[in-house]
Amino acid sequence: MTESVTLRRYQGAVWDEPVVMTLSRPGRRGVVFPAPRVPGELSAIPTAMRRAVAPELPEMSEPDVLRHYLHLSQQTLGMMGISLFGTCTMKYNARVNEAITARDEVAQLHPRQPDTTLQGSLQIMHDLDLNLRALSGMDRFVFQAAGGADAAFLHVCVTRAYHAARGELETRDEIITSIQSHPCNPATAATAGFKIITLPLEANGYPSLEALKAAVSPRTAALMINNPDDMGIYNPDIAEWVKVVKAAGGLCFYDHANFNGVMSKIRARDLGFDACMFMLHKTFGAPKGGGGPAVGAYGCSEALVPYLPGPLLTQEEGAFRLQPGSDSGIGRVREFLGNLPQMIKAYAWVRAMGADGIAEASDLSVLANNYMGRKLAQIRGVTCSHPHLTAWRLEMTRYSLEVLERETGVSAYDVQNRMVDYGVDAFWLAHEPWIIPQPFTPEAGEMWSKEDIDYWIAVLAKVCQEAYDDPQLVRTAPHNHVIGRLNSGPLEDPAQWATTWRAYTRKHLTPQ
Ligand SMILES: Cc1ncc(COP(=O)(O)O)c(C=O)c1O
Incomplete structure (x- = not known):
């Protein structure tokens, strides 16, 4: 089977590279900035905005910095190896997208700028929304959620708001999921105060329709499920499942993290789902390596739009506007509008692939x-x-x-x-x-x-x-x-772990 494949020798570089702070030498500089041209220019910065104490930064020459990071990069396999990391849909992240999103027109934007100065970015967000609507059949997408689990959380908040508006939140307190849905579905539902019903798999590899019917009741607030599931098994009865849950008054949420295998074959809304989530950092070619940065694009039917987190993007007389969310909305799940560079990368992926390319990729x-x-x-x-x-x-x-x-x-x-x-x-x-x-x-x-x-x-x-x-x-x-x-021991011990130099100094270098 493997006769024709020659395995390569691989050897990671060993540099014993120290932590960058320990390479610091007092007075050593990478860049020497000129003195202000206008004397007293810096004093124009309001006192309240000036640092009382200089930041603790390593003092190094530029070659030292470059060499340090080269060594670190040589010590890792990096993300250009063959990464068949299941459930995460690892894709090549086109370098042209990095170049575009690093341009000042994107990198120097501030989300508090007036929306009249953000028209290009808002148009990209709007067009991405339209493309995701086409892929899902949903009526509206928001990009605020910082990842897939965050979008699932957004959904449970929308579920609460939806049932509260109908006066049913007290009685609808159960969310149904399956054992091979991603754990963020039951976890976010529990965080929002729902009880969880987890359906086990049966001989066919997924829970039976009968099991679902037995679980559904007037207490059902929502079904949260991914399909194909965490093992790649597709439940062909899914449309029937949705009918059963909706007939009982529950909402149906499609966790579309595993969208790759069904892109262009099915649409969540056509199957009857009320809402779905796409992960731009998986399916849509934006970087996932290193755990982010991420975007959980959340789409829903018209009926759920009043509960979406604001601000919402609208188009009036050709101009894009950011409107505060409605009073019935759930409020923010994170700051501002979400991660714009990731949205631009996903938009580039959709446009470069086109409808035929997406179907072929699937x-x-x-x-x-x-x-x-x-x-x-x-x-x-x-x-x-x-x-x-x-x-x-x-x-x-x-x-x-x-x-x-x-x-x-x-x-x-x-x-x-x-x-x-x-x-x-x-x-x-x-x-x-x-x-x-x-x-x-x-x-x-x-x-x-x-x-x-x-x-x-x-x-x-x-x-x-x-x-x-x-x-x-x-x-x-x-x-x-x-x-x-x-040795994973220290990782389990809060007294030992340190993710910043300040914490390291406090926990390991300061005499107790
Ligand atoms: C099916 C499914 N849903 C949700 C998530 C969570 O997504 P994120 O890691 O972006 O929070 C994952 C992550 O692998 C997943 O596989």
């Missing part, structure tokens, strides 16, 4: 996933979740290394760690709760070449073989990286 992602499925099935120690299912998996598939672990003692974490020794990014295992032992979930997507996918499969096959031949080698991986296994 087909390719399903094809690539099923191509992988055939190949992975031949690897000793790997099994597919729900192997009896005959329906095609969509854009990703959940696999298990249970057999490998039983036969060699090597776990999915060990395999994940060893794969990076061959220069591919670590795979995603599964969201909690794990219902498949030793899970892993690759997602091939539409952008990786066949050579990349074959390379990734060859690496997995090699590591599984190593597990049988030399399990200790895999259990102690990674070996070719600057850092091997982290």
Whole structure:
């Protein structure tokens, strides 16, 4: 299966690079600014806006700074490896988008500028909204949410406001989801005070319609679900599900994080959903690596528009205006309008792909996933979740290394760690709760070449073989990286963790 693939040697650079603050030398400078041309010019800055104490910055020369960051970049695999990180739909982030969003016209905007000076940006937001409406059938999108989980939270707030306006919030206190929906759905619902009903999977790989009917009642406030689910299994009865929930007076929310496999094939509104969420930092080609920055684009039907967070974008006589949200709205879920550079990148992706390109990308992602499925099935120690299912998996598939672990003692974490020794990014295992032992979930997507996918499969096959031949080698991986296994103890201890230099100084350098 993997004869034609030559695995490359990979060795991360080891620099023992110190924390930048410790490279500081008093008086050393990268840039020496000229004195103010007009004496006293700086005193024009109001006293209240001036710092009382100079910021604690490292004092370094420019070459020192460049060398430091070069070393750091060499110590990581970076995001240009092959990243088949399932449920996250990793895509290439076009460099031209970075160049455009770094231009002053975007980077120097301030959200408090008068909207008359923001017309170009507002037009892009409006056009992106129109494109997402076309893809979902919804009537209106807002981009304020800072990610997928935030958009789910936005939805539970809208759900509260909607039922409160109808005088039903006291009685409608249950939200239904499924065990393989993303945990942010039950988590945000619980945060907003709802009780959660989680439907388990049945033999067909998803919860049955009968189970849903048994759960639905006059207490149902909403259904929150992603489909395909976290394992790539698509529930074909979804339109029927929506009918059942709506007949009982509940709202239906489609968490469209796994949109890649169904883009242009289905539209949430056509299936009857009241609201949906797209992740611009997954499906729409905006960067996801490093955990953000992100945008959860939230779309809804006309009936829910009064509850949206303001400010809302309107178009009057050709001009775009920012109007405060309505009195019935939920208020803000984050500051201002959301992350404009991410919206511009997503807009560029939609326009560059076009309707045909988006439909083709969806087909390719399903094809690539099923191509992988055939190949992975031949690897000793790997099994597919729900192997009896005959329906095609969509854009990703959940696999298990249970057999490998039983036969060699090597776990999915060990395999994940060893794969990076061959220069591919670590795979995603599964969201909690794990219902498949030793899970892993690759997602091939539409952008990786066949050579990349074959390379990734060859690496997995090699590591599984190593597990049988030399399990200790895999259990102690990674070996070719600057850092091997982290001692996660300090990460669990608030007295030790430090994400800023100030916290580090206080917790580790100040005598207690
Ligand atoms: C189905 C699904 N919904 C929601 C989320 C949460 O999105 P975010 O990480 O942007 O908050 C994820 C993240 O992987 C997801 O897979």
